[in-house]
Structures are given as structure tokens and as C-alpha cells.
Amino acid sequence: MVSQTLTPPETPAAARFPMSQVVTRFAPSPTGYLHIGGGRTALFNWLYARGRGGKFLLRIEDTDRERSTPEATAAILRGLTWLGLDWDGDVVSQFDRKDRHAEVAHEMLTRGTAYKCFATKEEIEAFRAAHDSYAVFQSPWRDADPASYPALPYVIRMKAPREGATVISDEVQGIVTFQNDQLDDMIVLRSDGTPTYMLAVVVDDHDMGVTHVIRGDDHLANAARQTMVYDAMGWTVPVWAHIPLIHGPDGKKLSKRHGALGVEEYQAMGYPAAGMRNYLTRLGWAHGDAEIFTSDEAKAMFDLAGIGRAPARLDFKKLEHVCGQHIAMTPDAALLQEIEAFLVARGEPALTQGQHARMLKGMYCLKERAKTLPELLEKARFALISRPIGRDEASAAALDTVSRGILKSLTLQLQNATWEKAELESILTAAATEAGIGFGKLAQPLRAALAGRTATPSVYDMMLVIGRDETIARLSEAAD
RNA sequence: GGCCCGUUCGUCUAUCGGUUAGGACACCUGGUUUUCAACCAGGUAAGAGGGGUUCGACUCCCCUACGGGCUGCCA
Numbered sequence: 217m218v219s220q221t222l223t224p225p226e227t228p229a230a231a232r233f234p235m236s237q238v239v240t241r242f243a244p245s246p247t248g249y250l251h252i253g254g255g256r257t258a259l260f261n262w263l264y265a266r267g268r269g270g271k272f273l274l275r276i277e278d279t280d281r282e283r284s285t286p287e288a289t290a291a292i293l294r295g296l297t298w299l300g301l302d303w304d305g306d307v308v309s310q311f312d313r314k315d316r317h318a319e320v321a322h323e324m325l326t327r328g329t330a331y332k333c334f335a336t337k338e339e340i341e342a343f344r345a346a347h348d349s350y351a352v353f354q355s356p357w358r359d360a361d362p363a364s365y366p367a368l369p370y371v372i373r374m375k376a377p378r379e380g381a382t383v384i385s386d387e388v389q390g391i392v393t394f395q396n397d398q399l400d401d402m403i404v405l406r407s408d409g410t411p412t413y414m415l416a417v418v419v420d421d422h423d424m425g426v427t428h429v430i431r432g433d434d435h436l437a438n439a440a441r442q443t444m445v446y447d448a449m450g451w452t453v454p455v456w457a458h459i460p461l462i463h464g465p466d467g468k469k470l471s472k473r474h475g476a477l478g479v480e481e482y483q484a485m486g487y488p489a490a491g492m493r494n495y496l497t498r499l500g501w502a503h504g505d506a507e508i509f510t511s512d513e514a515k516a517m518f519d520l521a522g523i524g525r526a527p528a529r530l531d532f533k534k535l536e537h538v539c540g541q542h543i544a545m546t547p548d549a550a551l552l553q554e555i556e557a558f559l560v561a562r563g564e565p566a567l568t569q570g571q572h573a574r575m576l577k578g579m580y581c582l583k584e585r586a587k588t589l590p591e592l593l594e595k596a597r598f599a600l601i602s603r604p605i606g607r608d609e610a611s612a613a614a615l616d617t618v619s620r621g622i623l624k625s626l627t628l629q630l631q632n633a634t635w636e637k638a639e640l641e642s643i644l645t646a647a648a649t650e651a652g653i654g655f656g657k658l659a660q661p662l663r664a665a666l667a668g669r670t671a672t673p674s675v676y677d678m679m680l681v682i683g684r685d686e687t688i689a690r691l692s693e694a695a696d
Numbered sequence: 697g698g699c700c701c702g703u704u705c706g707u708c709u710a711u712c713g714g715u716u717a718g719g720a721c722a723c724c725u726g727g728u729u730u731u732c733a734a735c736c737a738g739g740u741a742a743g744a745g746g747g748g749u750u751c752g753a754c755u756c757c758c759c760u761a762c763g764g765g766c767u768g769c770c771a
Contacts, residue, residue, distance in 0.1 A: 280770055398766095417771085526764095536721090655730060657730095
């Protein structure tokens with residue numbers, strides 16, 4: 217029988233399951249792309265499980281056949297994969313488990329913790345009209361004699377306690393108490409025999425051995441209802457951790473007008489996955505003053521206690537800063553690989569061997585000046601282009617008659633240089649002195665000649681990366 | 697309407713009854729400089745409001761304001 221008041225077990229929630237058995241899950245409904253908030257929820261679950269040698273499972277909540285699409289499922293999987301959040305085992309389809317859900321609903325029936333309700337939607341509306349419009353519906357079939365059951369479609373409703381309270385012990389929100397008279401006899405099995413979310417989620421979490429439910433705090437009230445289902449089946453209630461939702465920069469609920477909502481949009485904008493993980497981890501969670509860290513460090517540090525209770529706002533400036541830090545600390549080869557994947561995802565042509573080699577050679581001076589991949593690619597322009605060099609307006613203007621003359625004489629002087637930075641430095645400074653101009657004045661036409669842009673890496677770095685022949689060729693081209 | 701949650705610099709946050717309320721991003725100033733960055737040094741900037749409790753409250757309690765969630769045969 218259902219107890220009148222459901223209270224948390226004596227032992228602290230987190231201690232109910234041995235650490236070695238931590239099982240978390242991410243359970244999105246496939247009705248669109250992977251939302252940035254969903255990505256963070258998945259990240260928290262992943263970090264918690266991975267940091268404790270536990271399992272991170274993935275379940276697609278596709279019981280709503282009207283709104284669920286395979287395309288959305290594919291998009292969610294792509295988003296998670298890009299974020300680097302790997303899950304254990306197969307992806308579970310909730311819809312595939314509908315027979316099991318129905319089985320549990322019927323077991324609740326035999327246990328007397330649920331009942332068949334033959335009330336029609338019209339009757340429910342009539343009930344509300346007769347009471348106040350927010351009244352909790354009370355089914356007349358709750359205690360009806362089965363002998364009186366009509367031969368009509370019915371739903372199975374949870375026989376929820378009407379007195380007392382249901383208490384949730386949440387790792388983020390603390391102890392939250394819901395009066396049972398606020399909670400209705402929720403439907404667990406629809407008249408067409410399919411399960412509702414409230415039943416399916418509990419059955420699946422139980423069957424999958426989920427120990428920690430980390431999800432958005434829009435589910436906080438649901439935790440009370442779900443606790444009733446666990447109790448009705450005599451199952452162990454998991455550890456709850458309801459995390460605040462992410463808001464837009466204006467503090468309002470995140471919506472389309474805030475710009476990027478989908479994880480894949482961030483990928484398309486060229487934020488590196490490691491930077492996204494770092495930023496998202498710090499959004500609503502803190503560990504002292506830790507700001508920039510690797511995923512391994514995050515796994516080791518992450519805990520439920522560090523999760524804040526207030527909704528956090530998205531701040532693109534900080535996202536960029538964090539991403540810039542990660543770009544700078546990523547090993548050259550790995551970074552180049554990520555850039556090439558980015559190019560492919562964008563549908564742009566792959567790098568040629570020459571471009572690849574020059575990028576790798578110049579990565580040292582590129583990765584410390586970019587916050588996003590496109591920004592890095594722009595800085596790397598000098599290493600990617602080939603003659604004839606296309607120039608923007610400002611750089612073309614830098615190539616006036618005087619400058620071209622200087623570049624022309626430089627091509628001769630560079631002919632026999634050893635191509636060491638020190639020697640290039642002395643040649644160029646001497647040239648500037650000779651021309652009676654500061655080095656800055658000489659650097660401008662050099663940038664225009666080498667990259668066709670006015671903002672580039674150091675002229676020495678560019679010369680070193682593209683080599684003597686190409687440097688001289690570009691200077692000659694610009695001088696003519 | 698009812699129930700529930702939240703509120704520290706502009707933003708993300710530290711603090712877990714006693715601090716000059718700390719860090720990071722952003723911003724401002726200076727430095728470095730070869731453009732753009734990066735980098736270095738310094739600076740501006742916060743406990744929503746009102747009541748309590750206490751020797752002492754950002755921290756505990758209550759009220760108010762504001763924001764959010766739930767209140768579906770959606771998830």
C-alpha cells in the first residue's frame with residue numbers, strides 16, 4: 217500500500233549507492249536539435265559518471281509519436297558526439313519499451329497502487345467547470361468496484377496518496393516538500409495502451425539501473441510524482457539533482473531570439489569542443505577559483521555540491537575567452553585535425569598537402585591569437601593562399617610606389633639569407649633604416665605582399681613558415 | 697489562482713555566522729609592440745527591499761518585489 221507520507225531514506229541520498237555503481241543518463245526527447253541546455257545537462261551527467269568510473273547511458277524519450285522524428289534523434293547523437301560525450305551501451309528507445317511499461321502499469325493495478333479510470337475528457341472538463349479551473353481532478357473510479365466497470369476505453373491512473381506530503385531530497389535544491397493534495401492521480405497508461413512520460417521514465421531509469429538523475433529543474437515537481445511510482449513499485453528512488461536552466465544574456469528563458477540554441481550551431485561557429493565543454497561546465501557549477509581546465513581535470517573535480525541554484529546566463533565573451541585558451545593549449549597536430557574536421561563539417565574543401573604542412577609549421581604562431589576556428593583560419597590565410605595573392609582594400613593601399621620599390625630591393629637582399637629569424641630581422645631593420653622609415657611602416661607593405669591583409673601574424677613568422685622561395689615570389693608579385 | 701524553486705560586481709561565480717566580500721570574463725588606464733591578437737601591471741564594480749534571530753548576518757527565519765518552473769491521455 218502507498219504510504220501516506222513519503223520521506224527520504226535515513227541514509228544520505230548520495231550514500232545509497234556505492235560510488236563504483238554510479239549510473240547516470242541523458243534522456244532527451246527527439247523533437248529537434250540538441251539544445252545547448254540539453255548539452256550541458258548531458259555534460260553534467262557525463263562528468264559525474266566518468267569522474268567516478270560509472271556509466272553514462274543515453275535514452276531517447278520518443279513515446280510521443282506525433283513529435284518524435286528520427287532526424288531529431290540523429291541530430292542529438294551528432295551533437296553529443298561533437299561535444300565528445302560518449303555514452304555506454306546502445307541508445308535506448310523508450311518507445312521500444314512500451315510493452316514493459318504497460319506490464320508495470322498492470323502490475324500497479326494488481327498491487328492496488330493504480331486503477332482503471334473510464335472518465336472521458338468531457339467529464340474531466342465538466343469536473344473542472346464545477347470546481348475551480350485549477351482543481352486537481354478526482355476520478356470517481358478511484359475506489360470503484362471492478363464489477364461496475366463498463367466496456368469502454370480506459371486509462372490507468374496512479375492511486376496517489378491524497379493526504380500527507382511527498383518529500384524529495386535533492387542534491388542541488390535540498391529538501392523539497394510537496395503536499396500530496398496538490399498532486400493528482402496522474403495517468404500512467406493512456407487509453408491507447410501507451411505509457412505516459414511519468415511512468416516510462418521511472419520504469420526505464422529503474423530497469424537501466426540509473427542511480428543518479430541529473431536533469432533540468434523543470435522536472436523538480438515531477439520528481440515528487442515519480443517518487444510515488446517508485447514507491448508504488450517498491451523500487452529504490454534514485455539520487456535527484458535538479459539543475460537550473462540556462463537563460464539568455466537578458467536573463468529570460470533561452471529562446472530563438474537569443475541566437476544560437478542548438479549545439480551544432482556552436483560547432484558551425486567554430487568554437488572548439490574542448491572549450492565548449494569547459495565553458496558549459498563552469499556555467500552553473502564552480503570548484504573554487506578553477507576556470508580553465510581539461511576534461512580530465514573536470515571529471516576529477518566535478519561534483520553535485522558545486523552546482524548553483526540560480527539559472528545562469530550565456531555569455532559569449534567568456535565563451536570566446538575560454539575557447540581561446542583551449543585553442544592555445546591544444547597540441548598542434550590535434551588542433552589541425554579539429555580544424556580539418558571543422559572544414560569538412562562546413563562543406564569546405566579539404567586542405568591540400570602543402571596547406572596542411574604550412575598550417576602545421578605555423579600553428580605555433582596561429583593558435584595563440586585566435587578564439588575560434590574561423591578566426592584562426594583567417595590568421596592562417598597567408599599559409600593557405602597561393603599566388604596570385606588576392607588583397608583587400610587596405611592592404612592594396614599599403615602597396616604604394618615607394619613601398620613597392622623597397623620590396624623590390626628586398627627580394628634581392630633575401631636571395632641569400634639563411635632564413636633564420638635573427639638574420640631576417642637584421643635584413644629587414646636595415647632595410648627600414650635605409651629607407652628612412654620605422655619598422656612598422658615597412659611591415660605594412662610586407663603584410664600586404666605576403667598575406668594580402670593588414671592584420672596578420674608577425675612578418676617573420678610568415679616568412680619562416682612559407683619559406684624563402686615563396687616569400688621572394690610574393691614580394692616580387694607585389695612589387696610589380 | 698495554487699504549489700515549488702531562485703535572487704552576491706554588467707556576466708559566470710567563491711564565501712558554507714566574524715573576510716579590506718576573493719577569482720574569472722567584460723570594461724577602463726598604463727606597459728610591451730610590427731598590424732590584429734596575445735601577454736604583463738593596475739583600476740572601476742556586488743550581497744533585491746524590509747523586518748527579525750544573534751555579541752555579530754551575504755550566510756539562519758519571516759514578509760515583499762522581481763524572475764523561473766509545475767499545475768496535459770507533452771516530455
